[in-house]
Structures are given as C-alpha cells and as structure tokens.
Amino acid sequence: MLKVSHVTKKYGKVMACDDLSFQLDPGSVTVLLGPNGAGKSTIMKSIIGFLRYDGEITVGGFPNKTTDARRLLGYIPEMPSLYPNLTVSEHLDFIARAYKLKDYKARKEELFRRFELTDKQKKFGDELSKGMQQKLNICLGLLPEPKVLLLDEPMIGLDPHAIKELKLLLEEMRAQGRTMLVSTHIIDSVDMLWDRTIIMDHGSIRANVTREELERDGRTLEQLFFDVTEGSASCQPEEDSGEGSREESKGSGEGSWKGSREDKALQEEHEK
Numbered sequence: 001m002l003k004v005s006h007v008t009k010k011y012g013k014v015m016a017c018d019d020l021s022f023q024l025d026p027g028s029v030t031v032l033l034g035p036n037g038a039g040k041s042t043i044m045k046s047i048i049g050f051l052r053y054d055g056e057i058t059v060g061g062f063p064n065k066t067t068d069a070r071r072l073l074g075y076i077p078e079m080p081s082l083y084p085n086l087t088v089s090e091h092l093d094f095i096a097r098a099y100k101l102k103d104y105k106a107r108k109e110e111l112f113r114r115f116e117l118t119d120k121q122k123k124f125g126d127e128l129s130k131g132m133q134q135k136l137n138i139c140l141g142l143l144p145e146p147k148v149l150l151l152d153e154p155m156i157g158l159d160p161h162a163i164k165e166l167k168l169l170l171e172e173m174r175a176q177g178r179t180m181l182v183s184t185h186i187i188d189s190v191d192m193l194w195d196r197t198i199i200m201d202h203g204s205i206r207a208n209v210t211r212e213e214l215e216r217d218g219r220t221l222e223q224l225f226f227d228v229t230e231g232s233a234s235c236q237p238e239e240d241s242g243e244g245s246r247e248e249s250k251g252s253g254e255g256s257w258k259g260s261r262e263d264k265a266l267q268e269e270h271e272k
C-alpha cells in the first residue's frame with residue numbers, strides 16, 4: 001500500500017534519511033521507533049510530499065506527489081498549528097470542505113465526543129490548552145478517513161483517555177483495511193498496537209520486524225530497540241544542523257504543517 005524505495009534526504013550536510021526502503025501492507029499498523037533526531041519526521045514529511053528527496057515513494061501504486069496518491073494519504077503532524085480565527089468546529093468544517101467530504105457531521109460529532117471536545121466546539125484555536133490542540137490536530141487528520149494515515153508522535157501531550165481512544169480508533173481503522181504509520185520515541189506508548197516495527201537511528205533503518213518475527217526471536221520490543229540503537233549512538237553523535245544548514249521552508253509549506261495542510265487542501269480542491 002505504501003512503498004518507500006531508496007529514499008535519501010539531506011539537510012545541508014546532515015543526513016536525515018540514508019537510503020531508506022520499506023513497505024507497508026494494507027490493514028496494518030507499523031510503528032516507526034527511534035530516538036530524537038533519528039529521521040522519523042523527515043521520512044514522514046517525505047512520504048506526504050512536503051520535502052524534496054532522492055528515491056521513490058508510491059502510495060497504492062501511485063507516485064506520492066500525484067493527486068491519486070494524495071487522495072489516499074493523510075497526515076497528523078507532530079506540532080499542531082491551528083488557525084486562531086477558526087473555532088474548533090470550523091476547523092473540521094474547513095477540512096471537510098477541502099476534502100469535499102459529504103455527510104461528515106456524524107463523524108465530526110463522534111470524534112468530538114471521543115476526544116472530549118464537544119463542549120469546546122465554539123472555542124477558537126488559540127483558546128485551547130496544548131492537550132486540546134493536539135486532540136483537535138488528531139481529529140483533523142482522522143476526519144477524512146484516509147486509506148493511509150501517517151501519525152507523527154501522536155501520543156505526545158494527550159491525556160490517558162485520549163490515548164485510549166486514539167488506540168481504539170487505530171484498531172478500528174486497521175479492521176477497515178487502512179494502513180497506519182505511527183512514529184514515536186516512547187516504546188511503551190505503542191506496546192500492543194503494532195503489526196510491524198521499524199527502528200530507525202541516525203537516518204538508517206536498524207530493524208524491520210513483524211510482531212510474529214519478534215515473538216519467534218524471543219526478545220521484547222524494548223530489548224530489540226536497545227540492542228540495535230545502543231552503541232551506534234555513542235560512535236555516531238547526532239550531527240547538529242548548525243548555522244547555514246537549516247533548509248528553508250519550500251513554497252509547498254515544508255516545515256509548517258499549517259501552510260502544508262492548507263496548501264495541500266487548496267491544491268487538491270484546485271486539481272479536482
């Protein structure tokens with residue numbers, strides 16, 4: 001459903017993703033584990049089409065930057081960036097319009113109920129607490145029900161109820177045959193959720209295993225994680241991007257999901 005082939009992305013001299021290849025099956029949850037700076041966000045932004053990179057990425061057989069691929073793809077970015085002049089409710093209406101969703105009201109209400117935002121619907125983006133912003137961010141990504149959903153560190157800032165609901169929603173989406181890629185650096189947060197785990201460190205894939213393979217191997221996910229990441233960390237310190245190597249945001253909104261989401265939505269509207 002999602003195929004990443006030999007993807008390499010550098011920011012100046014920093015090798016963020018070094019010749020990454022993997023693929024995800026329909027109806028599966030893959031966890032992308034790795035310490036801070038491993039390259040998880042970079043590969044996600046490459047898949048969603050926000051970055052330039054070398055290599056090839058296809059979604060449902062379509063190159064990822066085509067309209068056909070974009071129709072299949074959804075993305076929940078790590079940093080919520082909301083529109084201060086839109087209410088919680090209007091945020092979802094905006095996404096619904098951009099994706100031309102019909103009959104979305106029931107799902108909108110269900111998402112608000114499950115993430116305890118029902119009584120916050122009239123609040124503006126900048127009136128929300130950090131946790132509420134993250135919950136709204138998640139609702140925006142879930143509303144269009146994409147076939148392939150990328151979630152970048154989605155549990156950060158969520159309360160236990162929201163974490164439970166998000167995990168249930170991911171299980172429901174898996175049962176519907178959807179494909180999810182969830183990045184995190186907190187191993188415990190994904191415990192029972194995953195079908196496949198890809199462990200990244202310093203821009204490379206250090207392990208790519210299914211749950212069955214790991215069970216046969218006899219190691220826990222935590223053991224595997226430390227086995228493949230420790231040692232390398234001390235001899236390959238994370239490179240500082242430093243002055244001059246920071247890549248500026250592209251016109252497509254690279255590095256700013258608000259711009260990216262808006263541009264993508266508007267572009268889609270234009271292309272349809």
Ligand code: ADP
Nearest residue numbers: 011016036037038039040041042241245246247
């Ligand atoms: P992760 O999501 O695993 O924490 P990232 O993909 O954000 O890792 O970062 C991978 C590497 O790329 C890190 O060394 C980080 O400092 C660097 N990096 C990320 N974004 C930029 C950017 N916009 N400009 C320069 N370097 C960057």
